[in-house]
Amino acid sequence: MASQQRPTATLLTSILAVVLSSLQIGYHTGNVNAPAKIIEEFFNHTWRSRHNQTMADHSLTLLWSLSVSIKDFGALLGSLGVKYLADSYGRRNSILIVNFLSVAAACFMFVSKACQSFEVLILGRLVFGLFCGLVMSLNPLYIQEVSPTKLRGAFATLNQVSLAAGTLVGMVVGLETVLGTEDHWAMMLSLSLIPALTQYLLLPFCPESPRYLLINRGEERRAETALLRLRGREDEMLAELQEMKEEAAHTTSSITIQEFIRKRSYKQPILIVLTVNLGSQLSGFNAIINYSTRMFQASFDEAKYLTLGVGVVNLTFTLVAFFLMERAGRRKLLLTGFIFIAGCNLLMTVVDSVLPLLPQLRSLQVLLVFCAVSAYELGPGPISWFIAAELFDQPGRPAAMAFTSLLNWGGKFVLALLFPPLLKLCGAYVFLLFSVAALLAFTFTWSRLPETKGRTFDQIAEEFRGAESISLLNSTGFHTFT
Numbered sequence: 001m002a003s004q005q006r007p008t009a010t011l012l013t014s015i016l017a018v019v020l021s022s023l024q025i026g027y028h029t030g031n032v033n034a035p036a037k038i039i040e041e042f043f044n045h046t047w048r049s050r051h052n053q054t055m056a057d058h059s060l061t062l063l064w065s066l067s068v069s070i071k072d073f074g075a076l077l078g079s080l081g082v083k084y085l086a087d088s089y090g091r092r093n094s095i096l097i098v099n100f101l102s103v104a105a106a107c108f109m110f111v112s113k114a115c116q117s118f119e120v121l122i123l124g125r126l127v128f129g130l131f132c133g134l135v136m137s138l139n140p141l142y143i144q145e146v147s148p149t150k151l152r153g154a155f156a157t158l159n160q161v162s163l164a165a166g167t168l169v170g171m172v173v174g175l176e177t178v179l180g181t182e183d184h185w186a187m188m189l190s191l192s193l194i195p196a197l198t199q200y201l202l203l204p205f206c207p208e209s210p211r212y213l214l215i216n217r218g219e220e221r222r223a224e225t226a227l228l229r230l231r232g233r234e235d236e237m238l239a240e241l242q243e244m245k246e247e248a249a250h251t252t253s254s255i256t257i258q259e260f261i262r263k264r265s266y267k268q269p270i271l272i273v274l275t276v277n278l279g280s281q282l283s284g285f286n287a288i289i290n291y292s293t294r295m296f297q298a299s300f301d302e303a304k305y306l307t308l309g310v311g312v313v314n315l316t317f318t319l320v321a322f323f324l325m326e327r328a329g330r331r332k333l334l335l336t337g338f339i340f341i342a343g344c345n346l347l348m349t350v351v352d353s354v355l356p357l358l359p360q361l362r363s364l365q366v367l368l369v370f371c372a373v374s375a376y377e378l379g380p381g382p383i384s385w386f387i388a389a390e391l392f393d394q395p396g397r398p399a400a401m402a403f404t405s406l407l408n409w410g411g412k413f414v415l416a417l418l419f420p421p422l423l424k425l426c427g428a429y430v431f432l433l434f435s436v437a438a439l440l441a442f443t444f445t446w447s448r449l450p451e452t453k454g455r456t457f458d459q460i461a462e463e464f465r466g467a468e469s470i471s472l473l474n475s476t477g478f479h480t481f482t
Helices: 009-018 020-030 036-051 057-079 082-089 091-114 118-146 149-173 185-205 210-216 220-231 234-250 257-262 264-281 285-297 303-328 330-354 359-378 380-391 397-448 457-468
Strands: none
Touching (some): 009 091, 009 118, 020 149, 020 185, 036 057, 036 185, 082 091, 082 397, 091 118, 149 303, 264 380, 264 397, 303 359, 303 380, 330 359, 330 380, 359 380, 380 457
């Protein structure tokens, strides 16, 4: 059995080539915080050269907020194109197509300083957002469909590992002691060109998803060739090809968005994806990531290095999730992550409330931030991005991944928009709202999510097809941790 599951060089190359996209996204998530003041001064200098006056502080703050958040807005728009691209051009080819958006965005950001235009920088962030919304659904879709069943979850987690690694690299490169300087910030923003161009060198030599070729396109010969390259052994290829044919017998080649919404066997998976993704986004992780520096600045002189510590913890526990994914399973990791995030948010409420009276608790505050990040990356972080690909059959999978992208980027956008006023209104008690969201997600996951570890796509879909005639909660496997 061990030899059957040993990944081939083609499979590893394909997955590593694909996750270079999420490396780019992580890089642009982590590289804007440290040089924020320098880029704001560029905005101000540009305004003065045009209008011979300094930009008002509130206008500068608004412009910077727009520059940061427009990436998430672009990602929302990009999510809408996932199904069309994946069904029309295939999984691998779609990633190649949308990679052009990242190249264009990096070029826009690089030339913005030379042409003295903050509008070009904002345009670059918007175009990169379109790339984010598309590729963060296309990546798990491709990885899940080319991976063997026993390694599917672990390989899908590599997408989040790459994202976390990119975030840490971005944090380091953005420091003033590295490239986050007045002279080099534009070059720093364009360094995502390196993984983007590397993808163009690697991906054309990687096979298309065999499931797409067989089920969507009906090209059995090409599917056989691609699957043999990915598995390396004919017996494994034939066994998996037979499983794909059985899945194809239960499905159509594609469905419309209306059919996706109305299909009865999709109702429970849609509800699960909705709860897991919103629970993940509204549990407060992104608020902690975005505002950790400000939280630390109130108590520590070197807050930026503590923020780097958040990046290190983020990457470390994403790697832990990678190694545990096929041992513990998706369900157990999700439940563990949600309950620990809820507990951390509850404790952060208490600590923040008494911090003015007991300033010595500031170290505990840092520890709780690290624990919350760890719990998120242990389960909700990586699993929320790929669980939809496991819960839906072949025709529903692209629409489900588009739905996942909408929920994730929409949740990030809403949280970035609402957290500052909520923090001002509720103070430390805002973390109680995050705790409630995590607890609701925990409860629903406990009662509704089946374990998908080690099960074929057709076996998982069979449980939900049964929903058309029997209650889901009577289906075997829904309450198991194994």
